Amino acid sequence: MDGVMPHWLTKRAYLEPEKIAMELESGEKISFLDLKQKSEMFAKQLQTLGVKHGTHVGILSANHTSFIIAIHALSYIGAVAVLLNVRLTREEINFQVNDSNTSLLLTDEVMEQSAKKMSLTIPVQTFSEVETLKPGDLGVRDEIHTAEAFTIIYTSGTTGFPKGVIHTYGNHWWSAIGSVLNLGVDASDKWLATLPFYHVGGLSIFMRSVIYGIPVYVVPKFSEHMVHHAIMHKKVTIASVVPVMLKRLMNRLENDIYPQTFRCMLLGGSAASFSLLKKAKESQVPVFQSYGMTETSSQIVTLSPGVALEKIGSSGKSLFPAQVQIRHQENDGIGEIHVKGPMVTYGYYNRDSENKTVFSDGWLATGDLGYIDREGFLYIVDRRKDLIISGGENIYPSEIEGALLTIPGIEEAGVIGKDDDEWGKVPVACIVKMNPSITKESILSVLKDLLASYKIPKEIIFMDRLPRNSSQKLMRGELLKHIKKM
Amino acid sequence: MDGVMPHWLTKRAYLEPEKIAMELESGEKISFLDLKQKSEMFAKQLQTLGVKHGTHVGILSANHTSFIIAIHALSYIGAVAVLLNVRLTREEINFQVNDSNTSLLLTDEVMEQSAKKMSLTIPVQTFSEVETLKPGDLGVRDEIHTAEAFTIIYTSGTTGFPKGVIHTYGNHWWSAIGSVLNLGVDASDKWLATLPFYHVGGLSIFMRSVIYGIPVYVVPKFSEHMVHHAIMHKKVTIASVVPVMLKRLMNRLENDIYPQTFRCMLLGGSAASFSLLKKAKESQVPVFQSYGMTETSSQIVTLSPGVALEKIGSSGKSLFPAQVQIRHQENDGIGEIHVKGPMVTYGYYNRDSENKTVFSDGWLATGDLGYIDREGFLYIVDRRKDLIISGGENIYPSEIEGALLTIPGIEEAGVIGKDDDEWGKVPVACIVKMNPSITKESILSVLKDLLASYKIPKEIIFMDRLPRNSSQKLMRGELLKHIKKM
Numbered sequence A, B: 001m002d003g004v005m006p007h008w009l010t011k012r013a014y015l016e017p018e019k020i021a022m023e024l025e026s027g028e029k030i031s032f033l034d035l036k037q038k039s040e041m042f043a044k045q046l047q048t049l050g051v052k053h054g055t056h057v058g059i060l061s062a063n064h065t066s067f068i069i070a071i072h073a074l075s076y077i078g079a080v081a082v083l084l085n086v087r088l089t090r091e092e093i094n095f096q097v098n099d100s101n102t103s104l105l106l107t108d109e110v111m112e113q114s115a116k117k118m119s120l121t122i123p124v125q126t127f128s129e130v131e132t133l134k135p136g137d138l139g140v141r142d143e144i145h146t147a148e149a150f151t152i153i154y155t156s157g158t159t160g161f162p163k164g165v166i167h168t169y170g171n172h173w174w175s176a177i178g179s180v181l182n183l184g185v186d187a188s189d190k191w192l193a194t195l196p197f198y199h200v201g202g203l204s205i206f207m208r209s210v211i212y213g214i215p216v217y218v219v220p221k222f223s224e225h226m227v228h229h230a231i232m233h234k235k236v237t238i239a240s241v242v243p244v245m246l247k248r249l250m251n252r253l254e255n256d257i258y259p260q261t262f263r264c265m266l267l268g269g270s271a272a273s274f275s276l277l278k279k280a281k282e283s284q285v286p287v288f289q290s291y292g293m294t295e296t297s298s299q300i301v302t303l304s305p306g307v308a309l310e311k312i313g314s315s316g317k318s319l320f321p322a323q324v325q326i327r328h329q330e331n332d333g334i335g336e337i338h339v340k341g342p343m344v345t346y347g348y349y350n351r352d353s354e355n356k357t358v359f360s361d362g363w364l365a366t367g368d369l370g371y372i373d374r375e376g377f378l379y380i381v382d383r384r385k386d387l388i389i390s391g392g393e394n395i396y397p398s399e400i401e402g403a404l405l406t407i408p409g410i411e412e413a414g415v416i417g418k419d420d421d422e423w424g425k426v427p428v429a430c431i432v433k434m435n436p437s438i439t440k441e442s443i444l445s446v447l448k449d450l451l452a453s454y455k456i457p458k459e460i461i462f463m464d465r466l467p468r469n470s471s472q473k474l475m476r477g478e479l480l481k482h483i484k485k486m
Helices: A008-015 A032-048 A065-077 A090-099 A109-116 A127-131 A169-183 A200-213 A224-233 A243-253 A274-282 A352-358 A397-404 A440-450 A476-485 B008-015 B032-048 B065-077 B090-099 B109-116 B127-131 B169-183 B200-213 B224-233 B243-253 B274-282 B352-358 B397-404 B440-450 B476-485
Strands: A004-006 A020-024 A029-031 A056-060 A080-084 A104-107 A124-126 A143-145 A149-155 A163-168 A191-193 A216-218 A238-241 A264-267 A287-293 A298-302 A323-327 A335-340 A363-372 A378-382 A388-390 A393-395 A410-420 A424-433 A459-462 B004-006 B020-024 B029-031 B056-060 B080-084 B104-107 B124-126 B143-145 B149-155 B163-168 B191-193 B216-218 B238-241 B264-267 B287-293 B298-302 B323-327 B335-340 B363-372 B378-382 B388-390 B393-395 B410-420 B424-433 B459-462
Touching: A004 A008, A008 A032, A008 A065, A008 A200, A020 A032, A020 A065, A020 A200, A029 A032, A032 A065, A032 A127, A056 A065, A056 A090, A056 A109, A065 A080, A065 A127, A065 A149, A065 A200, A080 A090, A090 A163, A090 A440, A104 A109, A104 A127, A109 A124, A124 A127, A149 A169, A149 A200, A163 A169, A169 A200, A169 A298, A169 B169, A169 B200, A191 A200, A191 A224, A200 A216, A200 A238, A200 A298, A200 B169, A224 A238, A224 A243, A238 A243, A243 A264, A243 A274, A274 A287, A323 A363, A352 A363, A388 A410, A388 A424, A393 A397, A397 A410, A397 A424, A397 A440, A410 A476, A424 A476, A440 A459, B004 B008, B008 B032, B008 B065, B008 B200, B020 B032, B020 B065, B020 B200, B029 B032, B032 B065, B032 B127, B056 B065, B056 B090, B056 B109, B065 B080, B065 B127, B065 B149, B065 B200, B080 B090, B090 B163, B090 B440, B104 B109, B104 B127, B109 B124, B124 B127, B149 B169, B149 B200, B163 B169, B169 B200, B169 B298, B191 B200, B191 B224, B200 B216, B200 B238, B200 B298, B224 B238, B224 B243, B238 B243, B243 B264, B243 B274, B274 B287, B323 B363, B352 B363, B388 B410, B388 B424, B393 B397, B397 B410, B397 B424, B397 B440, B410 B476, B424 B476, B440 B459
Parallel strands: A020 A216, A056 A080, A056 A104, A080 A149, A104 A124, A191 A216, A191 A238, A238 A264, A264 A287, A424 A459, B020 B216, B056 B080, B056 B104, B080 B149, B104 B124, B191 B216, B191 B238, B238 B264, B264 B287, B424 B459
Antiparallel strands: A004 A143, A020 A029, A149 A163, A287 A298, A323 A335, A335 A363, A363 A378, A388 A393, A410 A424, B004 B143, B020 B029, B149 B163, B287 B298, B323 B335, B335 B363, B363 B378, B388 B393, B410 B424
């Protein structure tokens, strides 16, 4: 679906210069014209630093306005934004920066301190530092080429090793269009953003904002009180959340009833429990379950308005421009979920051989297991076999196992996700040690330098041996049964 | 913007099988699942007639459900629909059928009688006849290739000779997407269709219907009473009209007030008078002026909700994926309107040399004159210099002049459009005759076989000579001044 179109932000600022693009908790409002002017200026300042078409620029920042301005600025140059999770360790950041050929890192003031300790080999600039630079005079783009890369976001994908998902402008565009053909859009819509902007679920809200011409209400760090307040009093009509957020919101709700104009609580990230969905239904909260991943530029399957409450537990049907299929079905109809559509990435950055395995004929093999019922609704049975989704963050057991096996004296390691009331799942590590002096404490002290805190196992269990099948492959299902019996 | 997506009707029927696709005045309702099943069956019956991928199939029909079923059926085969204006004469139809390489003509029962008198060299089948055929078993398409041709609609274009505008699936898709990003869409929307389906303005409503998942309320032949009734009582939210229809509706309105839920009267075809727009404003009718042509797959510039009443007389701003420019500007800012975007045709069928003149670097030279104000709003000053738009139909003077000059004894002919309260404009012919026996009556009796009735000059004025410039080019402006003085 390749072609040329006007630059989104420029076009929106031309169509509706005064309309609000972003509304902050402070009460500050930024119009589309403001946003365009700030982004163009930032683009020209980045040009002074040598950023040009095709340059990979990292962004390591909490949810600030400057983050979004930087994203648009990069699009004005045709540079690529590499979005980094602020919770990653020095090792993880260094890996992603090198792997993605990032040549400049932009940070907020807080992350600058962390970045300084990371011994990065590339220059680091805070947003504020860039804003003091003399703008270049190279001009900015007025058109977008949909086939070009716009963002790169790392995910561990099906094989457990982090790789950069390339999102073209077209991927982001079609994600927004797929959503509008499902949820509709109205000039009075206002979308609440509280997911991290460096996740595709958060970022995509800002893409929709300029494409639809609707404001984003920003709650930079999730708090059930602030989100509750925004829904109750700030004319928010749509909010994107993950199950742990929904759960806290439902607890906070008490006897309040959201205004009628709040029409969609878009739930992504991982499956929600039946009891949580039931509670939301009883409280008349319009929850739309969805299914998506970094590779699909956010939701690709969503439960539409008419049936949201009838088909509880289902992720819904594929968005209009997308398709979903179950392949390699077992007798019970369960098989591997495959998806296709113009919002699906064409591949991982510099991973030619993996790309050949995962993508074929336009279809992406998700690694997730599910089935489709008679009426065409998708049900997810298991996310990517081993994937642990904890509070909206993806954790790959293989990555934690890899870290554990770097510790001398650990012979075998198996990581699984254990149910957790608050986070959905938390990682648990089962370890076979050769050296009796290895303790839980010594393991954790090594891991904290290697892994983001949400990836650190919440329990460590020492075992004599791990359950393996005849080809010595770890049987995680058996491991899970074992710890459930404990 | 080329690529693959699921077949629109199949996808919509999967997403919302029970939702109403078409609602008729009789009260009959057709769901998306019904529409899909009927269209697939019709496709298989067409296959029995030898219709296959790439076959050009003419449709000559009034506004019937079967017309729309035939369109979808052709898309299931990948065949191309050539839409013929039912008001054309035998000569005109024969020209378009031959020029477009049409190999089969589908008609309704009434048009079958006309078609019989046309001495066509291709087979003619009524919709009902096709419906009695044994369906083929070749299967139907489940995906759409956006770069492929879907429809051909003839227009005289800038040079006055009819040529077939090719609309790809992508053109229709992007037209629908451009509109939704301007007007928004809601599950409760219902779009009234009363424009001829063989015009792109009528056809496009049915494309939006399957893409958005909203019903079309069909008033097959315009009547101010029926359209008024539908807006007042049938929950119509949007209607597409041309100025002559709006005028009749405003007269019919009297003291009625349309329901609040009626949110858009989309006005296309030609410029409306200031007094008409003022009357609509006073009556709280939400008129959205727009600008478009067959080549742009309907509207490409539309006045958005927020400013519809402030910028009266303007056609608005280009739709989100589109661009508009004024080139060759005079001192007053007026110049030729150029448009670009994925809803713009890539060219006329078999007109390579004209295509090279009219299209360049993605831009279409419309031949229309206009200017853009400081805030970016487009104002049309003159449609394609000589174009006469009469009751929503385009009339090209050169075509009428050509017909007049076939009459022996007529030496010169010049046709211009004269203002008309009811139709906007009507054609007037100025003639220099060599043979004194030529009369108005004798001319009209010849023309009625050559030209559709709306193209027949409403007045014929005999003159001694026509005003011409030094290169002997007819000066229509002078001609117009002359007849205004009469």
